[in-house]
Each structure stands twice: as C-alpha cells, then as structure tokens.
Amino acid sequence: GAGVSQSPSNKVTEKGKDVELRCDPISGHTALYWYRQSLGQGLEFLIYFQGNSAPDKSGLPSDRFSAERTGGSVSTLTIQRTQQEDSAVYLCASSADRANTEAFFGQGTRLTVV
C-alpha cells in the first residue's frame, strides 16, 4: 500500500485479556516505530526496529508488552493481561532507513480496556 497500515482501527477488550495490534509499514522502509498516545498526551515511544538489528525496547512500560517484526516488514505489538491504564491510541510509524528520519505514521489503533 501507499502508506502505513494499522489494524484493527479500534479494539475493545476486557481487562486481563491479551491483544495483538498489527502494523504494515511502507514497502521498503527498514525502520519501524511503535508509540502510545493517551488522551491529551504526546507520543510515548515504545519500541524501534531497524533492519536486522536488535530492537530498541527501552520504551516498553512493562514485561506485559512485547513486539516482533517478521521478515523485516510487518510488526505485531502484543499486550498481555491488559489493564485499564493500557487504554490509548497505539501508533506505528516507518521510515526509509536509520539516517532518513522522515517517519510516516499510520492512523493508529484505539485500544479500550473495559
């Protein structure tokens, strides 16, 4: 596709359930980022993938959060045992390479934990 695609666009889940959020980056982009945005807040960095390098996981808030990127393309963010404070918009972005910092964002997945 022409842009970064995220699915689902909305997700409502019960507290304690696991959720998976998907990101399809722009074709050929080697860098992929996940962010979380709570209501009225800025972008909280979660994790960053660059090519085949080990991901930068320094932003993951707890061990309930994990992410993987298969084949250097699609990425999945998994939240285990969801809590109400996990409710937020999860945004994915990709950029062409480490030196090219023009990151393009998807529309986000709005997660609501009830």
Added chain:
Amino acid sequence: QKEVEQDPGPLSVPEGAIVSLNCTYSNSAFQYFMWYRQYSRKGPELLMYTYSSGNKEDGRFTAQVDKSSKYISLFIRDSQPSDSATYLCAMAHALNFGKGTSLLVTP
C-alpha cells in the same frame, strides 16, 4: 528532565494571525528536527523537516532551528481554520517527541 519540552497550549488565534509554536530540547547531539501535524483521531503527518540550524520555508510554514539555544520554532502565516490541529515537534530519528501544542484558529 524530559529531552524535548513543548507547551501544550491550547493556543487560540483569529484567522489570518501569525502563529508561533516552539520547542526546547536538552540533547545537543540532535541534528534532525521535524514538525508533525495531527488532526483529531488521525495519525501525525510530517509537516516540515530540517537538518541542523537555519530556516526552511514551505508555503505559509517556516521552520527555524537555533542549535546554540536548543530551540526550534514553527511559524504559520495567514493562519486558517483548517490549521486547527495539534502540532508536535520531533527530533533525532523520530524517537523524541514533544507533547504537542493544540492550536485553534477561529474564523
């Protein structure tokens, strides 16, 4: 101290006004500076991108970087109601974002 600081506003201006949005940062190693615009319930979109110090102009938008003061600005001339959005500054490989400034341009 957060690496990137940005006043969240909200900032309300009349149509046609010049708008000035600003960010300060603490890491002198930052070389890339970006401004993103985010409409309600949408993902951020890249608005301006500059490398190192200086000015960059694109239509009604001007981005300014002062590395000596660790201060960046975005100016919007002849502001329009369609400019109403949240503006986020970002630095260095898109890992460091400000909280965003909410702008409302009233007709």
